[in-house]
Amino acid sequence: MEGSDVAAQWDSGASAEVPDGETLGASDTVRAYLGEAYDGVAHYAEMLRGQGELRGLIGPREIPRIWERHILNSAAVVPYLPTSGTVADIGSGAGLPGVVVAAMRPELEVILVEPMERRTTWLTEVVSELELPNIQVKRGRAEEFHGAFEVDAVTSRAVAALSKLVRMSMPLVRVGGEMVILKGRNVAQEIEPARKVLQKYGSGTPDVLEGVPVEGVEATTIVRVRRGK
Numbered sequence: 001m002e003g004s005d006v007a008a009q010w011d012s013g014a015s016a017e018v019p020d021g022e023t024l025g026a027s028d029t030v031r032a033y034l035g036e037a038y039d040g041v042a043h044y045a046e047m048l049r050g051q052g053e054l055r056g057l058i059g060p061r062e063i064p065r066i067w068e069r070h071i072l073n074s075a076a077v078v079p080y081l082p083t084s085g086t087v088a089d090i091g092s093g094a095g096l097p098g099v100v101v102a103a104m105r106p107e108l109e110v111i112l113v114e115p116m117e118r119r120t121t122w123l124t125e126v127v128s129e130l131e132l133p134n135i136q137v138k139r140g141r142a143e144e145f146h147g148a149f150e151v152d153a154v155t156s157r158a159v160a161a162l163s164k165l166v167r168m169s170m171p172l173v174r175v176g177g178e179m180v181i182l183k184g185r186n187v188a189q190e191i192e193p194a195r196k197v198l199q200k201y202g203s204g205t206p207d208v209l210e211g212v213p214v215e216g217v218e219a220t221t222i223v224r225v226r227r228g229k
């Protein structure tokens, strides 16, 4: 996740009521929201805070807002995922949202797909440090895995415009499964250009939903679309 790439998809600046990253991450609200996943997710946030910039995973501006912009933003996708089966996170980068999903839903198998070696090295370290047996890291572009595996749902965040994402991700989704992606507020503009490729997979108009992980934290736009054929 390059800070500038991610920032381009979200409006800049945290909402006024949101406490700074550390206060938010340690708050009772966030602890209650994450429940048993809290310790693992907090450990991951600390790893990102400590090494994320140095290892080119996160921009310096992101450090104070890791919880709000990245961890909780990623967590917002979880209620829209299946409760069992396999999910692939395409272009996982630093592990967002895939690592957060795997920590919050230990019953899901999560495949992190990422082409860059230094990022897959980081992801492998995170998996071992957090002891998350439900994650597999696969190095490569999503397109390289077409025909190699199929999952119940794919997630992705800050990877590509919708039409390109559908082309790269839908072949990895089983018929009847879903793409559930985190997007910026302007996603409505991406729907029309994606219509033709969506038709190819028997998919209708995507649902655009608002995910609010924790009260007071900015809502996240989530786009959900089913593969029909």
Ligand SMILES: C[S@@+](CC[C@H](N)C(=O)[O-])C[C@H]1O[C@@H](n2cnc3c(N)ncnc32)[C@H](O)[C@@H]1O
Residues within 6 Å of the ligand: 001, 002, 005, 006, 090, 091, 092, 093, 094, 095, 096, 097, 113, 114, 115, 116, 119, 140, 141, 142, 143, 156, 157, 158, 159, 168
């Ligand atoms: C801006 S980063 C976002 C990373 C992470 N999802 C996040 O939200 O922080 C985009 C990531 O997508 C990866 N990527 C680019 N093209 C890809 C492809 N065809 N298949 C899988 N991943 C890809 C990049 O290597 C990069 O790590």
